[in-house]
Structure formats: structure tokens, C-alpha cells
Amino acid sequence: MKLANLGALALSACLAGGCLAGCAPEPRIAVPDTGPAEEQPLAAATQEPAEEADVGEATPAAAEPESEPVHEHIWLPNYELQVIPAQTETIHHDAVTEEAVELHTVCNVCLAIVDGVADQHAAETGHVGATPDVEVPVTRTVTEASDEVREISPETTQLVSTSDTCTTCGETRQTDKKTVDPETVSQAVQDDAGSPLGAL
Numbered sequence: 001m002k003l004a005n006l007g008a009l010a011l012s013a014c015l016a017g018g019c020l021a022g023c024a025p026e027p028r029i030a031v032p033d034t035g036p037a038e039e040q041p042l043a044a045a046t047q048e049p050a051e052e053a054d055v056g057e058a059t060p061a062a063a064e065p066e067s068e069p070v071h072e073h074i075w076l077p078n079y080e081l082q083v084i085p086a087q088t089e090t091i092h093h094d095a096v097t098e099e100a101v102e103l104h105t106v107c108n109v110c111l112a113i114v115d116g117v118a119d120q121h122a123a124e125t126g127h128v129g130a131t132p133d134v135e136v137p138v139t140r141t142v143t144e145a146s147d148e149v150r151e152i153s154p155e156t157t158q159l160v161s162t163s164d165t166c167t168t169c170g171e172t173r174q175t176d177k178k179t180v181d182p183e184t185v186s187q188a189v190q191d192d193a194g195s196p197l198g199a200l
Helices: 002-017 039-055 118-125 182-194
Strands: 075-084 087-093 096-107 130-143 146-153 156-166 172-180
Touching: 075 172, 096 118, 118 130, 156 182, 172 182
Parallel strands: none
Antiparallel strands: 075 156, 087 146, 096 130, 156 172
């Protein structure tokens, strides 16, 4: 009886202490909480295309338009022929007169000269009587008054330029006024033609 009780006590102790093989409880391992298991593959799947896009080939940049080649302007003046009128001055000449004595028929009343019209003068005015061959002082005009135009400088021509044009691109620019004597240009051309280099 005592042995039976001791065996029951030993069995209880072994069960309480986990001494029996295969009966000991397995220790629990702590697992970190990473959320629902189904969400992790989905998140990884959404991240993969972005990574692939990053490592993919770069999109080629748009081609820049080709710029026109820069050239050095070669400027030539634009000349126009300008006529310069002659310079003149006007000189006034007064009339030239002289004092003289002339013989005339004179009315006896008003002393008017009535050469050849004494009767008509008497009828119109009622004046009676006229005396012929009366010496009357008069002023004679020797030369009439006139204006004389004198030329100070003759009419001339000149080449005038106020702009230049590029012989390469045709661009035009405004410049200060430049003048050239056409005779000077003509002489320079003739001298060029007569020189040994001009004859080549």
C-alpha cells in the first residue's frame, strides 16, 4: 500500500516537473509582428516595377535645333548719287538817271505838258491857252533798275552713304554720313587700270 502511494507521488512529481521524455512542454519563440502575411508580398510586388524603372535605360533627351553658323560681317557702304545745286547770290542794281532840259508845250493854267493834245486838254479842263517850246527840267532814265544773279559755286555731285550692307548675309546697319567725290573715284579707277597690277 505504501509502495503504491510512493509510486503515485513520484509520477505526479515527474509530470509536474516535466521529467518524462516526450512530455516536456516546448519553449515558445517570440516572433516579431510584421503585419498580415498576405500584405508583404503585395508591397514587394508594387516596389519591384519602380526599381526596374530606375535601373532601366534613360529616356533620350530631345535633340537641340542646330544653330546657324556664325560668320564675320563684311560691310560695304551703300552710296547714292546726290546733286548739289549751284550756289548763287542776287545783286540789285538801281536805275541810272540824269537831269536834263527838254522843250515841251505847257498849259498856261496848270503847267501840264500837253504836247500834241493842247486842244483836247482845253476841252476837258476848260483851261485856255498853251505855250510851245517851253524848257522843262526832267529826269531821264539811262539804265533801268535790275537784279543780277551771280554764281558763287557751280553745281556738283557727290556720293553719299548713310548705311552699310553685309555682303555675306545682307544685313544692313546705319552709319554716320560719308561723302565721296565721284571725280576722285573715277580718277582712282583710271589709275588702277593704268597700273601694272590693274592690267593683269
